[in-house]
Amino acid sequence: MIEIADGVFVRRHAELDLTLGFVVGSDDSLLVDSGLDPALAAEVRPSRIVLTHNHFDHVLATAAFLPCEVWAHEECVVDERVLVERAKYYDEPFTGTLVVPTHTFRESVTLDVGGRRVDLHHFGPAHTSHDVVVHVPDAGVVFAGDLVEQGAPAQAGPDATPSNWRHVLDLLLELDPRVVVPGHGDPVDARFVRDMAVPSGN
Ligand SMILES: [Zn+2]
Incomplete structure (x- = not known):
């Protein structure tokens, strides 16, 4: 865990260069x-x-953290396709326990994480139909x-x-983020996001 702002952490994984986030309030965390x-x-x-979207590398370990609330956009479907995707990616059969979201939202919702405000936003389809952006306003993350x-x-x-x-x-x-944490790779700044190439049409 690397602390990138007061009580805001990222955890980097060699596997797929994956990046997870952790937000800590008083006696509570997300x-x-x-x-x-x-x-x-x-x-x-x-x-x-909070599940940012339903791709296998972002949702597969959820069961290990139960009991807890699982938040996602209302169009986030976690079903056997996640396991199929995982099996295809590594070219090996795979079984696992999937956890469906327990709490969903459509456009935005504000959560209280131990006295700390965390906003979830959906700004429309892009990487998937149901991408969630997690904003920690007091940290600019x-x-x-x-x-x-x-x-x-x-x-x-x-x-x-x-x-x-x-x-x-x-x-x-x-x-107006100070730090933007990607799903894969190291944290970046707003300029990186402004200048990054977006995928071309499919
Ligand atoms: Zn993805």
Whole structure:
């Protein structure tokens, strides 16, 4: 865990260069994406997990953190396709316990994490139909999920909407972040997001 702002942490993983987020309030905490590694549950006990989107590398370890609330956009579907995607990526069969979101929202919602405000936003389809941006206003930190990648180009699969990507990033930048945490790679600044190449249309 690397502290990037007061009580705001990122955890970097060699596997897929994945980046998770952790926000700590007084006697409460929130995890941004559960990731692939259930061992993290031995270190942190968040009362809430926010899933930025339903790709396997962001949701597979959720069960390890139960009991906790699982927040996502209302269009975030966590079903067996997640396991199929995982199996395809590593070219090996895979089974696991999937956890569906317990709490959803449509446009935005404000959470209280131990006295600390955390806003969840959905700015429209881009990387997926249901990307969630997590904003910690008092720290100037935005967790962008896979809307932003550092060290590799942003990825658009068949479930992406590249034509709306730049618009979504413009709305993210209106939050005026000091630090933007990508779904993969190291934290970046607003300029990186302004200048990054978005995937071309599919
Ligand atoms: Zn993704």
